[in-house]
Amino acid sequence: MKQSTSTKRSTKVVSYRRTCKAGSRGTGLSHYILVDERKSKKA
């Protein structure tokens, strides 16, 4: 099988960042899971 002689190195970088649209509302601690916040806010 012919081996590749290419010396070209991949330079692809993966990086991204997102931010919470509504401003952070996280209130949960590990004793309870905050569920379905968006629906509750609309109620």
Next chain:
Amino acid sequence: MPSDKSRSKGRHVNTGFGRHFDLIDFGSAKNLAVIHAGSGFWALAPRAAAAGMAVSGKISRAVESKLDGWLDEMRNFRFGRRPSAVYLNPTERCNFNCRYCYLPKSMRKTGRHMGEKKVMQALKIIRDHFRAAIPDRTYKPEIIFHGSEPMLARDAVFAGIEKFYRDFRFGIQTNASLLDAEAVSFIRKHSVGVGISLDGHSAAVANRARRTWGGQGGFAKALAAIEMLGDYPKFNVIATVTQANVASLTSIVEFFHERGVKLAMLNPVRCTQQGGRDLKPDNAKLAAALTKAMDRSYELFRKTGRKLVVSNFANVLIGIVAPTARKLMCDISPCGAGRCFFAVSANGDVFPCSEFLGMDDYNCGNIFRKPLRDILKSAPLVSIMERKTEDINPCAGCAIQHFCGAPCPAEVLACAGKLLAPSPYCQLYEEHVRYALRVIEAGRVDAYLWDGWRDETRKTFSL
């Protein structure tokens, strides 16, 4: 002392006032992760080129103008919050005697009930406090009836929900032993969140650490509750992971998935009490078991199209891709205790978090005798709100300190005798973050996060 003028302008990465980037091996054959710890910035770059890209190349140049903004975002997120949730214990008692409970045994066995009148009074005090403290009138603060076992005070809890449901979002965390059809109907009607505690996929596993005082296991009742609540969107299951079930995590994931559970937590036991310390799983075994369980949850999603979100892992993952969109506030420093939520005991004493109940040094004052605004400035509460990774060794030099947070202060205090010490689960977080980075590399983030997470967030950067 050098003046500001003589200081380095921060032109060079990793020296003087320059930006500091860490490189970590996250178990990928292709990439290393480049991380700027303070801002939570990360990039996955080819192994051979990552170091160069970090110190003088593509990555450092691309983010130089962004880093100050991200540092501000993290600062606001970590220090600019006010409480908007309360963990309210309507009773000290529990009908279970779980071996690992973080609450003192005497309190659970012979403790007091708050009583309906006092529950109403507490809710009114909390509502009035939040009305003054939270300007956004469209936002409903959250009350979680917690325990011990809140359903032992069912009449008081339901009366409180009935009266205050316009003011709060309510939740109940329960062992499910007292949940009957009538209670489930009430919960559905009032849109109350409900979390069921269940530690196994079989009675043999689930009942190892969770039994009544008389020795009866809770599996059957919890299973019945899951069947009643399976289609209810505000329902979740918490499994506490101990030596008793760590080998069964993959089976537990399969079991939850098969029964239609959409949101669960595989929550390593807190070591706050001796019972928890006795049952703490070995970190390496725990990390391996959780990794396998997370792999299985992914396979099940691919196979069925139905997702079981494992919330504690999902929170680490969202903490990397969208730091301010976290839901759980244990694994960020300062943790949520006092700054996002606080706990009220059955006699009205306020603690930074439920985990501190029974620790007299962290009693911040009584809600019936002292204004909440003063209680929330009390010294014990502030000491928790000021606990941060930058002051902890080795966390201060750790690349993933803001993906982990060195939780939890109560547990750390119990284990190390001081607040400024790392988490007893430090190694687990190291593996969690590495797994999360592999998930990101594979483009599988959506498979592990809750539906709608993209709608809740917006992209602010990509490379």
